[in-house]
Amino acid sequence: MSTPGDFKIHATDGEARRATLTTAHGDIQTPIFMPVGTQGTVKSLTPLDLEEMDAQIILGNTYHLYLRPGDDLVARRGGLHKFANWKRPILTDSGGFQVFSLQEIRKLSEEGVEFRSYIDGSKHFFSPEKAIDIQKNLGSDIMMVLDECVGYGADKDYTNKSLEMTTRWAKRCRDHYPKGSGGQIMFGIVQGGFYKDLREKSLEQLREIDFEGFAIGGLSVGESTKEMYDILHHIAPKMPSDKPRYLMGVGTPLDLLEGVSAGVDMFDCVLPSRNARNGTLFTSQGKINIKRAEFAEDDSPLDPECGCYTCRNFTKAYLRHLYMAKELLSYRLNTYHNLYFYLDLMKQIRAAIENGTFAELKAKYEAAYAKG
Numbered sequence: 001m002s003t004p005g006d007f008k009i010h011a012t013d014g015e016a017r018r019a020t021l022t023t024a025h026g027d028i029q030t031p032i033f034m035p036v037g038t039q040g041t042v043k044s045l046t047p048l049d050l051e052e053m054d055a056q057i058i059l060g061n062t063y064h065l066y067l068r069p070g071d072d073l074v075a076r077r078g079g080l081h082k083f084a085n086w087k088r089p090i091l092t093d094s095g096g097f098q099v100f101s102l103q104e105i106r107k108l109s110e111e112g113v114e115f116r117s118y119i120d121g122s123k124h125f126f127s128p129e130k131a132i133d134i135q136k137n138l139g140s141d142i143m144m145v146l147d148e149c150v151g152y153g154a155d156k157d158y159t160n161k162s163l164e165m166t167t168r169w170a171k172r173c174r175d176h177y178p179k180g181s182g183g184q185i186m187f188g189i190v191q192g193g194f195y196k197d198l199r200e201k202s203l204e205q206l207r208e209i210d211f212e213g214f215a216i217g218g219l220s221v222g223e224s225t226k227e228m229y230d231i232l233h234h235i236a237p238k239m240p241s242d243k244p245r246y247l248m249g250v251g252t253p254l255d256l257l258e259g260v261s262a263g264v265d266m267f268d269c270v271l272p273s274r275n276a277r278n279g280t281l282f283t284s285q286g287k288i289n290i291k292r293a294e295f296a297e298d299d300s301p302l303d304p305e306c307g308c309y310t311c312r313n314f315t316k317a318y319l320r321h322l323y324m325a326k327e328l329l330s331y332r333l334n335t336y337h338n339l340y341f342y343l344d345l346m347k348q349i350r351a352a353i354e355n356g357t358f359a360e361l362k363a364k365y366e367a368a369y370a371k372g
C-alpha cells in the first residue's frame with residue numbers, strides 16, 4: 001500500500017530521473033509540468049480539457065484563494081477538489097511569493113508578512129502557521145511552506161538573514177502540520193539567491209526537517225538564463241536524491257529540459273497559459289506568434305507534429321483571425337495547444353529517460369529553439 005509522499009525512482013539518465021510520486025489523489029509520473037490554476041481554474045480550460053491532455057496535477061494559489069472566495073468558504077464546500085471538480089492531485093503555493101511579487105505595501109517580520117488585499121485594500125497577515133491552515137482548508141495534496149523569495153540583486157547579508165528566517169518559518173510550518181498527520185504532504189523551499197554557499201546553507205538547514213520534497217525557490221526572478229542554470233546545476237544534484245525536487249516558476253521548454261538534466265522532477269510556470277493570451281505559441285519547430293500577417297492565409301495546422309484538438313481541427317489562418325478579432329475562442333484554443341505542448345514534452349522526456357535517449361531529445365529541442 002503506497003503512502004502520500006512515497007517517491008519511487010524507476011530509471012535515470014545522467015542526473016535525469018524517471019519516478020512516481022504518490023499523493024492522496026493519485027500517483028504523479030515525473031518529470032512533470034503542472035499547469036497553473038491560480039484561482040482554482042486553469043484559465044479558459046475545463047477539467048475535461050485537462051484530463052484529455054493528461055494533466056496529472058494542477059497548481060492552486062493560497063494567496064488568491066484566501067482573498068477570494070476565501071479558504072474557509074472553499075473548506076465548507078468540501079475543499080478545492082470538490083469545489084473546482086478536479087479529481088486529480090493539486091499543489092498549492094504558500095502565498096509568500098505572491099505577496100512579495102504582487103504587493104508594494106507589505107510588512108515583513110519574524111512573525112510573518114502583513115499585506116493589503118488587492119481586491120478591497122483590507123489588511124491581512126500570513127504567519128507560517130496561517131499559510132498552512134489555509135492550505136489545509138483548501139485540501140491540496142502538496143503544501144508549500146511560507147518563505148521569502150528575495151529579489152534579484154539582493155546583497156549577500158540580506159540574502160543570508162532571509163534564508164535563515166525562511167528556515168525558521170519552514171520549521172514552524174512542519175511543526176504545525178507534522179508528517180503523517182493527514183494525507184497532505186509538505187515541501188521545503190531552498191532559498192539563498194545567487195550565492196552558491198548560501199544555497200548550500202539553506203539546503204543543509206532544510207534537510208534537517210522531515211519534508212516529503214524540496215523546492216528550489218528564488219529563481220526566475222529576473223536573472224539571466226545563464227545565472228539561473230548556474231545555480232540550478234549547483235544545487236539540484238545536492239538535494240536529497242530520494243525525494244522529489246520542484247523548480248518553482250520555471251520555465252520555457254528549454255528551461256524544463258535543462259532542469260531535468262540537473263535532476264529536477266517537477267515544474268510550474270504561467271508562461272504557456274500567459275503566452276497563449278498574446279498569441280505566442282510553442283511548437284515542435286520553435287516559437288511562433290500567430291498574429292503575424294504571414295499566417296493570414298496559411299491553411300496548415302499550428303504544429304504538424306502536435307496531436308492536440310487545436311492542431312487537429314483548425315488552421316493557422318483561423319487561429320490568426322480569432323486572435324485579431326479578440327475572440328474568446330482564441331485564448332481557449334491557444335491555451336489548449338500550449339499546455340498540451342508542455343505536457344507532451346514532459347511525456348517525451350519521461351520516455352527518453354526510460355530509453356536512455358534524453359541527451360538526444362534535449363539536443364533536438366535546443367536546435368528547434370536556438371533562435372529564441
Ligand SMILES: Cc1cccc2c(=O)nc(N)[nH]c12
Pocket residue numbers: 093094095096097144147148149189216217218219220248249250
Ligand atoms: C511560484 C514561485 C516562483 C518563483 C519563486 C518562488 C519562491 O521562491 N517561493 C515560492 N513560494 N513560490 C515561488
Ligand SMILES: [Zn+2]
Pocket residue numbers: 302303306307308309310311312337340341
Ligand atoms: Zn497542438
